[in-house]
Amino acid sequence: MPELPDLQVFSHNLDKVLSGKKLKAVKLENTKKAKDSPAAFRKALEGEKLEKVYREGKELRFRFENDAILGMHLMLHGKLYYFEEQNTNKHTIIELLFEDGKGLALTDFQGAAVPSLNPEVAEAPDALSKEFTLEFLKEQLAKKKTAIKKILLDQHVIRGIGNAYADEILWEAGISPFSIANKIPAAKVKALHHSIHEVLTTAEKQIRKEHPDIIAGEIRDFMKIHQPKKTHSPSGGAIEQKELNGRKTYYTDEQELFE
Structure with missing residues (x-):
């Protein structure tokens, strides 16, 4: 399972490649773990510009210009892949396609990775936060x-x-x-x-x-x-x-x- 240092690097690299792009389409391919419907993801995220990718605890967070947040918890076997225009990755949980043709897919052969819409703010401090004194x-x-x-x-x-x-x-x-x-x-x-x-x-x-x-x-x-x-x-x-x-x-x- 990727841990905090891995996710720190992932978020930095994803932000570098994807921030500033407008989301054309979001497809929730596996609804087993998601609390919200595919339609809810589409309504909240499609047509919005991605402002920032960052890490919170063990999750990746994608914040959009309308303040909607997409969370991704990779769990044990979740993996992220870039794609161009067409996602051909197997076991996709959720995919994001931006207007310039760049895409990102979250996959998990066990189907355990969790996408979330506007995840709750946790009370416990992050291990690298200023609150963790x-x-x-x-x-x-x-x-x-x-x-x-x-x-x-x-x-x-x-x-x-x-x-x-x-x-x-x-x-x-x-x-x-x-x-x-x-x-x-x-x-x-x-x-x-x-x-x-x-x-x-x-x-x-x-x-x-x-x-x-x-x-x-x-x-x-x-x-x-x-x-x-x-x-x-x-x-x-x-x-x-x-x-x-x-x-x-x-x-x-x-x-x-x-x-």
Whole structure:
């Protein structure tokens, strides 16, 4: 599943190519996950100029000149493809065709990717937003008696962090993923807050450098511990794997356990 750094790059590249174009047609090909009808998508978006593509949490957002917003959650297997005039991609969920003939298709062979019209504004702060302060993180962790990794993945607490980057963040902060959230000392919470920003922004830069025009897929080859083929961290710790809430978790004994 593409995570925050991937989506940051996707949104930048989509904005660069598509913003300023007028939408000629929108086709909702798979209605299984969409709350609105194909007609509602057409009424809200067709004939409107695309103003901006950006990321919110784990979603891509397309804002049009009339303030209508198209959301796209790629889920596990969703992919985006450009096309010219005619979309020939299989398993299309939704397609956008602009007046200049440029098109964009969202596909998913499982049919799980979610297009949405005017998605609700979430209360939880995005992991890279100015609202996600150290004080906010301290307050949230003080309330929780669950494993810290579970908190990082909870989109109702912090938006945008996924499984792979949660492992990378916790390793960078030196905190075991199995640590109880409200047992983590203040100094380590501060290290965690710093690591969240550092790991996510560094990953985005790495993806931009190695895959400057990417709009689909996930790039993981630079990760330090969330790597099935790696046996040791950069500092020499043996990488262990364990299930946590149904998710494969990578960690080392270099990470301190607080319980």
